[in-house]
Amino acid sequence: MFELVKAWYVKKFSDPHSVTLLLMLVLTVALLYFFGSYVMPVLVAIVIAYLLEWPVNKLAQVLGNRLIAAIIVMAAFTGIALGLVLGIVPILWQQLSNLLQESPTMIEEGKDFLLHLPDNYPTLISTEQVQSLVSGVERKVLELGEMIVSISLTSLKDVAAWLIYLILVPLLVFFMLKDKNELTKGIAQLIPKDRKLIAQVWYEMDHQIMNYIRGKVFEIIIVGVVSYVTFSLLDLRYAALLGTLVGFSVLIPFIGAALVTIPVAAVALFQYGIAPEFWTILVAYSIIQALDGNVLVPLLFSEAVDLNPVYIIAAVLFFGGIWGFWGVFFAIPLASLVKALINAWSSKSESLLESMEP
Structure with missing residues (x-):
């Protein structure tokens, strides 16, 4: 067991750049967690x-x-x-x-x-x-x-x-x-000075975070305005409040859309009962969510790292539990950061093994 741990350590952290990256990561996480x-x-x-x-x-x-x-x-x-x-x-x-x-x-x-x-x-x-x-x-x-x-x-x-x-x-x-x-x-x-991997991860994440924040703000505005206009045309009460909730629900991928469905359906049910208008509002809301997930998100986040929905949900739950709202907001960039770190260490290990081969 000790030999396996030693071999893994030598493979991942025998280079000073890898050690520097790990120390900077631990220091940053500790700083954010405690302060x-x-x-x-x-x-x-x-x-x-x-x-x-x-x-x-x-x-x-x-x-x-x-x-x-x-x-x-x-x-x-x-x-x-x-x-x-x-x-x-x-x-x-x-x-x-x-x-x-x-x-x-x-x-x-x-x-x-x-x-x-x-x-x-x-x-x-x-x-x-x-x-x-x-x-x-x-x-x-x-x-x-x-x-x-x-x-x-x-x-x-x-x-x-x-x-x-x-x-x-x-x-x-x-x-x-x-x-x-x-x-x-x-x-x-x-x-x-031994910061080659830090620079590699930083340049990759700097561009992604900028695109993510800008894209997320545009997504909130577009989804919120479209929801407000749709609810207003369907004569749903509290259209501005519900449209705002739907807009901000995109901050929590997948989970936010499911949670906001409850107030939208409750207001529509209270206003119309089980009537055609109620089902029309639910269908319109479903169309908005479908267009957001399948059209708007790919357009706004085309340069983001492709992450499996399971990883995104896990990142939302994990980072949201640690840092609350900001953990949820940055769940996707943080998950992309973890992926970038793994890629950086893996590529460094592969290059190290290649250099050791005769």
């Missing part, structure tokens, strides 16, 4: 900087000055963000308030519908099964309500922190865009 909450504004700024790097780079090539390009892009981004917040958030808040006020009625109607199932389909479901299901749903609803209240009370203490973030994050983004080259050189000086 992630403290550097959260920096992480958010990095995400936004990746999103804005492409327009800044293109505009800098036209103007010949990166500082002016960064100022113009940041001003445009800030204006668009403020416009969206001031224009959309009040509508979403109003619809959410109305939905919460009507939720007790919706729950009662759903409960009544379930309790009448044994009368309509006595061979398929029994009264005891329905009562057990209703009790479980009521318990989950109470737990969800308690969790929402606790989160709301906790978030009140974080208002000052959010106000600080609203000032710090734009400043960090601006300086990251303006001084990209200087910051990159400074980080390079902190990395050991």
